Each structure stands twice: as structure tokens, then as C-alpha cells.
Amino acid sequence: MYVVKVSDFLEMEGPPEPHHVLKHKGLLHEWHPGMFVIFISHQWLGAGSPDPLGQQVSVLRHALQAFIDGSMKVEVDLMRTFGDVGGATGCESVAQGHLFLDWFAIPQLTERTKGVNDDSTVSDTARAVQSIPAYVESCDMFVALVPDLVHNDTGLQCNYSTWLSRGWCRAELWCRLLSNRKDTSVVVIFSAREALYIVPLDWQKNLISDGLFTVERDRSIVVKLGETALRSKIEHLQRWGPLTDYRFHLAQEPRLLKRKQQGFEDLHSFLQHFDFNSLQAAVKHESGMTGMLCSMLAGDVGILQVLAENGGDVNARVSGLDHLGYSDSLTLLMVAAYVGQDPKVLSTLMTLRADPNLACISESGSIVTASWLASQPEHVQVLLEYRADFAMSPPLTGVAGVSSVNTVKAFLNARCDPGSLSPNGFGPMYSAPFFGRGNPDCHSIMQLLLSARGDVNAQAKPRGWFYWECMRARVSASLWGLEACSVYKRQMASLPGATPLSIAAVTGDQRLVKLLLENDAEHVPNDRGDKPEDLARAAGHTELLPILSTFCV
Known part of the structure; x- marks a missing residue:
């Protein structure tokens, strides 16, 4: 594993130089335990070079210098964060640290010098690629470098949402968040003045199997890396805990790996699978992953119904899952809508008397309902069938920033007004740009809102x-x-x-x-x-x- 000193990187200028040049200059160092290493994940801005004009690395230099002199700190995003940020490694170690950047660290096939044996270079590259999970595991800090820039060859914008769309970037992200390190936080650098911790759903909603790959044959290789990382995480949690995290990842496993969710043979197999010692333990409402949550996230409506018939509360509020991205006081129905669960799961919950109009108050003062968190167009019709009140808290404000364009279209077809405001004075015309950074549909959603006569010059009036x-x-x-x-x-x-x-x-x-x-x-x-x-x-x-x-x- 090759790394470059942060101090040497800060003295570099222009586009980044490749592995063999830095090695010839003596600027590459082999990793050893005790080094503070920062893993840099980024989207390439050129076909043959990651940053032809040196724009990304310029932002990185300024950001690292700001970390060192204390003029910039990593903050929690308004939409919340993933992992134990309170215990995350501080930036005071950056000055004496090292960088892992693929162009520096991995022998490049596109930049071979005369006399280098091709087979040897290919072999080194292949081994390095397969070692990415180990590289990520060895790094103390993980940075997604995502300034909004233009791709040198395609002319397309490259930013946070496009970084999230890339298969390799998703694999690196999964390897970090699913590693067994105590600190699995991810820092997203948007500009030389803005660094935030990643939002939890930004990894849970971006499956490796759906990612974009420049070389299509990479897909199967990278998917296996993700499968290995998730299985390793589940096995670690099963042995060492916490039990809540173990059940959460186990319940999400089929969806994260894009496998068909298989129902459980019977209640006993469900209880055994999620380590509940009795039916009473599964229906008991307590902090963490209850039986109701496990069956809902696993998508097993049969078990969900059995648990409800035996005392499981379909209107229970979740708690103890904040570190996984689910705020206290969300209902089962809200979580089902938020994670994009199959509409039949939502309809089953409401058939079992889950109230679609139960609400919770967000930290910004918004009244959040299941409609507010809908993430599939089919959710809209199901919610309407069970008499969800769209006037109570205009759902477009919630979905415009984080949902799909088809979901927004479904709400507009249900006569939701793009000019409507939530009780705190916020509306969809503002939430789309404010919360849409990680949403690839953000641009299309804004076009849709404008075509529905959303006021392009409306001024926000917080209340x-x-x-x-x-x-x-x-x-x-x-x-x-x-x-x-x-x-x-x-x-x-x-x-x-x-x-x-x-x-x-x-x-x-x-x-x-x-x-x-x-x-x-x-x-x-x-x-x-x-x-x-x-x-x-x-x-x-x-x-x-x-x-x-x-x-x-």
C-alpha cells in the first residue's frame, strides 16, 4: 500500500502525477502500522487521467490546509449523519498524515514507462484493485472529494450525486461504512470551505449492483467486494454486537445485495434468524431493532401480520436507531416509506391499522408524516387509498429533495401544490436545491416543479x-x-x-x-x-x- 505525505502533497502544483513518476521521485512510501492515512475517494474527470486540469486536487489542498490551520471543521449535515461522529478522528492529525489516492498509489495501465513489463503492471494493478477493502480498512480517515466540476471529455457535471452513482465509488464507500473499525465516518468535501459527514441513506439507497461502470466487466468483481464487506460486517456484529446493528444489517441484506426477499418458512425460523428467544421478545416494544422492524425491513408481510396479531404495535415509534439514520419517533410506516419498501408492506401495515396521519416533528420544525417520506410513486396511491391527509403537512416539501422524479410527479398528479409551505415556512422549491445534493433526480425534479408553476423567485420565509x-x-x-x-x-x-x-x-x-x-x-x-x-x-x-x-x- 503506497501513500504520499500530506506535507509533500501540499507542495505539489497542477494535475496529479501518476504512480511511477512519484515513485521515481521518491515521494511514495509503503504503509506501515501507526501511520495516519487519509483515503481519498473521487470520480475521475478524464478518460486517461483523474484530474487533467488539477481542479479536484486544488480543492483538496485548500481543504487539507484549512483542516490543519483550523479554519474549517467537519460538520454534521442538516439531514443527519452516519456512524459515531462524536468519536471520529479529529483533523489535528492531518498535518503529519499521508494520503491514499488511486492515481498515486496504484500502478496505472494508462501511464507505463518504457521498459516496464506489461504483464507485471497488469498483475500489480489487479492485486491493488482486489486490495481496496484492505486499503480502506487501514485508513484512519475517509474523504469523498466531490467539488462540482465538469468532466474533461464528456462535458458532463461531476459532483456528489454523480460520485454516488459510480460503482467503484460506491464500493469504496461500502467498504468504509461496513468495516469493523470503531470510526467508520465519511467526510464529504464539497468545496475548500465545506466539509460534512455523510448522510446515512446516501449509502443505503445506492446499491453497488446498480452503479455505473466505465468497464462493464468490473461490475461482477465489484459487487463481490460489496457482498464480502456486508457479510463480514454481519458476522462481526453477530459475534461482538451490538445486537441492534446486527439485526439491522441482517434485515437489509437482501435489499442491499438486490436479491429477492424470501419469506420465512414459519415464525420459529424468523425468531431464530434474528436471535429472538421468544415470540414475546419479538413483539415487545423497546429501543433498537424490534421484531416488527425486522419483519418490516425484511419485507415479510406474513410474519408482520403474525407479530401484529400477537401484540406487536403497528404504530410503535422507533428509538435507538439514530446512528443508522432513523430518528427517534418515526413510525414503522414512516420507515417503510423512507427506505423504499414494497408498497404491499405499506398496505399491510395500514390494513393492520397503522395510521398514515401520525406525525413527528423534525429538528427544523417540519411536521413529518409517512407521505412526507414516500420514496416510490406507488406509495402515493397506497397512501391515498388509506386516507392519508396530504393537506396536513404538504408532502412535496419532504419528497422534492430526496425522492425520485416519478414520485414527485405522482404527488403533483394527486394535486399537490409546488407552492405549498410546511408549518415552518419551507416548501418544495427550496427543499429540492437544499436537500438534493445526493439526489440524481434533483435537476429533473426542479424542472417538474417549474412546469407545475412553481415560483422560481419565491423567497423563503422561515417560521x-x-x-x-x-x-x-x-x-x-x-x-x-x-x-x-x-x-x-x-x-x-x-x-x-x-x-x-x-x-x-x-x-x-x-x-x-x-x-x-x-x-x-x-x-x-x-x-x-x-x-x-x-x-x-x-x-x-x-x-x-x-x-x-x-x-x-
Whole structure:
């Protein structure tokens, strides 16, 4: 395993040099236990070189330097995070650390020097690729480098959502999150001024088998890496615990590996599979993975019905799963909608008297219902059949940022209004750019909302707790300046009076910015007086400035 010193990397300039050049210069070092190593996962911006113009590595250099001098810290995303972030490795070790970047570390077939034996190079590369899980396991910090940039050959945008779509990137992510290290947190670098921990559902919803591969024959190899990582995680949890995490991964295994979910032969086999010592233990409502949750996530409606008939509470609120991405107080029905469970699971729950209109209050003050979390278009019809109240908390606000374009279309067909606002004053025109970073359908969803007469220049008017949180952030921005604020405070301070264009600018989505400008978005300042270009600059998304100035009148 070859790595490069962070101190040497910070002195480099321009596009990254390949393995054999750095090896000749003496800048590659063999890994040994005790090294602090940062694994860099990234999407290539060229066919023959990962970063032909050196744009990605420039962002990385600035971000690493900011970690070292303390001007930037890794923050928890507003949509929550995965893993024990409180115990994650701090950035104080970065200065003396080393980097693992594929172009540096792995012999490249595209960059052979004269006299190098082809068979030897191919063999080294093959062994290195197969060793990726071990490389990830050996690294102390995992970074997804995802600034919004243009691919040198295709001209397509490359950003967080496209990184999530790549099969190899998904495999690296799975290897990290399914490793048996105590710290499995993932840092996502969006710009030189923005680094966040990954959102839990961003890995659970992105299956390796569905990923995009430049070389199609890689798919079967990479899928096996993912299967091995998941099986290893389950076996480790079975032996060492915690039991909640073991049951969670076991229940999710068929879906994560895209295998047909097989029903259990009988109740006994279910209880044995999930390590419940009795039926009473399975129906008991307690913190963690209850029997009701296990059967729901496993998609076994027969067992679900048996448990409900024996005292299982179909309206029970989950607890103790926050670290896995499921907030306390979500209902079974909400979780089923959120994970994209088969519609028959939702209909079974509601047949068993699960209430589709039970709600919980999110940290931002939104009233969250099962409709708010729907992730399949078929969910919409099922919820309507069981009298879900779409007026109670407009579901488009929830689904516009994280669901599919077909699900949003289904809600629009059910006469949901793109201009409707949640009780906290937030609506779908804002949630699409604000929460859509990891959503490949975000651009199409915004087009759909605009075609349904969503107001491209509507200004956000936060209410209640949400408003006061924004006001507190504005005080910090006034005292220290927007650029010096944390990501959270910058985003909160920017929201009052923000248009969809302003939000797209602060999150750095080039494609969305262009779409909004093409649909007559104006450079309307927010309540602080910040225009979209000011917000883009403060967040470090300077690549947006030429686009915004071109459309500015």
C-alpha cells in the first residue's frame, strides 16, 4: 500500500502525477502500522487521467490546509449523519498524515514507462484493485472529494450525486461504512470551505449492483467486494454486537445485495434468524431493532401480520436507531416509506391499522408524516387509498429533495401544490436545491416543479423555531462574516428571503443554477442583502461566479 505525505502533497502544483513518476521521485512510501492515512475517494474527470486540469486536487489542498490551520471543521449535515461522529478522528492529525489516492498509489495501465513489463503492471494493478477493502480498512480517515466540476471529455457535471452513482465509488464507500473499525465516518468535501459527514441513506439507497461502470466487466468483481464487506460486517456484529446493528444489517441484506426477499418458512425460523428467544421478545416494544422492524425491513408481510396479531404495535415509534439514520419517533410506516419498501408492506401495515396521519416533528420544525417520506410513486396511491391527509403537512416539501422524479410527479398528479409551505415556512422549491445534493433526480425534479408553476423567485420565509434558528445564525454572520461562519450557520443565515437560486448557489449546484437562470430566476438578495453570487463566493463555490455574472442583468 503506497501513500504520499500530506506535507509533500501540499507542495505539489497542477494535475496529479501518476504512480511511477512519484515513485521515481521518491515521494511514495509503503504503509506501515501507526501511520495516519487519509483515503481519498473521487470520480475521475478524464478518460486517461483523474484530474487533467488539477481542479479536484486544488480543492483538496485548500481543504487539507484549512483542516490543519483550523479554519474549517467537519460538520454534521442538516439531514443527519452516519456512524459515531462524536468519536471520529479529529483533523489535528492531518498535518503529519499521508494520503491514499488511486492515481498515486496504484500502478496505472494508462501511464507505463518504457521498459516496464506489461504483464507485471497488469498483475500489480489487479492485486491493488482486489486490495481496496484492505486499503480502506487501514485508513484512519475517509474523504469523498466531490467539488462540482465538469468532466474533461464528456462535458458532463461531476459532483456528489454523480460520485454516488459510480460503482467503484460506491464500493469504496461500502467498504468504509461496513468495516469493523470503531470510526467508520465519511467526510464529504464539497468545496475548500465545506466539509460534512455523510448522510446515512446516501449509502443505503445506492446499491453497488446498480452503479455505473466505465468497464462493464468490473461490475461482477465489484459487487463481490460489496457482498464480502456486508457479510463480514454481519458476522462481526453477530459475534461482538451490538445486537441492534446486527439485526439491522441482517434485515437489509437482501435489499442491499438486490436479491429477492424470501419469506420465512414459519415464525420459529424468523425468531431464530434474528436471535429472538421468544415470540414475546419479538413483539415487545423497546429501543433498537424490534421484531416488527425486522419483519418490516425484511419485507415479510406474513410474519408482520403474525407479530401484529400477537401484540406487536403497528404504530410503535422507533428509538435507538439514530446512528443508522432513523430518528427517534418515526413510525414503522414512516420507515417503510423512507427506505423504499414494497408498497404491499405499506398496505399491510395500514390494513393492520397503522395510521398514515401520525406525525413527528423534525429538528427544523417540519411536521413529518409517512407521505412526507414516500420514496416510490406507488406509495402515493397506497397512501391515498388509506386516507392519508396530504393537506396536513404538504408532502412535496419532504419528497422534492430526496425522492425520485416519478414520485414527485405522482404527488403533483394527486394535486399537490409546488407552492405549498410546511408549518415552518419551507416548501418544495427550496427543499429540492437544499436537500438534493445526493439526489440524481434533483435537476429533473426542479424542472417538474417549474412546469407545475412553481415560483422560481419565491423567497423563503422561515417560521417558528426555524426562524429563530436562522436569526441566531444571522447574528454570527454579522459578527464574523458569512465566509468565516460554519457551514450550518452560513446556510441558516442565508435562508430568510432566499430564492431557489440563492439556495442552489450556496450549495454549489452548477446544473441547477443554470436551469433556474434559464427559467428567469432573478438575482434577488435575501433578507441579509446577499445576492446569489455573494452566497456562492462565501461557500467557496467560485466556479459559479462566471455563470451567475453571465446571466446577471
